[in-house]
Amino acid sequence: MRHLIPVGLLIAAIIHLLPLAGVLGGARLERLYGIPVDEPNLDILLRHRAVLFGLLGLLLLTAAFLPTLRPPALIAGIVSAASFLVIVARVGMPNAAIARVVTADWVALCSLLVAAAVHAMDRQATG
Numbered sequence: 001m002r003h004l005i006p007v008g009l010l011i012a013a014i015i016h017l018l019p020l021a022g023v024l025g026g027a028r029l030e031r032l033y034g035i036p037v038d039e040p041n042l043d044i045l046l047r048h049r050a051v052l053f054g055l056l057g058l059l060l061l062t063a064a065f066l067p068t069l070r071p072p073a074l075i076a077g078i079v080s081a082a083s084f085l086v087i088v089a090r091v092g093m094p095n096a097a098i099a100r101v102v103t104a105d106w107v108a109l110c111s112l113l114v115a116a117a118v119h120a121m122d123r124q125a126t127g
Contacts, residue, residue, distance in 0.1 A: 006064040008114050009070070013064065015108040016077070017053070020053060029046045029047070029050075056080055077108065
């Protein structure tokens with residue numbers, strides 16, 4: 001069961017590292033999100049979002065191998081994925097590219113919730 005913790009973290013890490021490609025510019029962002037990035041402020045915000053996802057992905061990746069980082073990584077990953085899903089549910093009607101992100105975030109959230117549950121059970125069993 002313990003192997004589910006690093007596996008869940010690795011799955012979420014990969015999902016959160018994918019948007020890092022958006023740092024490379026508008027064309028990458030347009031492919032990622034299916035929207036035109038023809039306004040400089042939107043370009044700035046989406047590139048910054050890519051950097052933040054890269055940082056979160058790196059935290060999740062590192063936590064897969066360093067158990068001391070697992071609690072904050074699990075919390076950050078769960079909050080990130082869940083908040084996006086709540087926002088999409090409230091706003092509604094995403095395009096096809098954003099719908100793929102929704103699916104990916106469901107996978108990340110489920111992976112992290114399983115990892116968090118196993119982590120909690122493991123901590124409870126070891127005292």
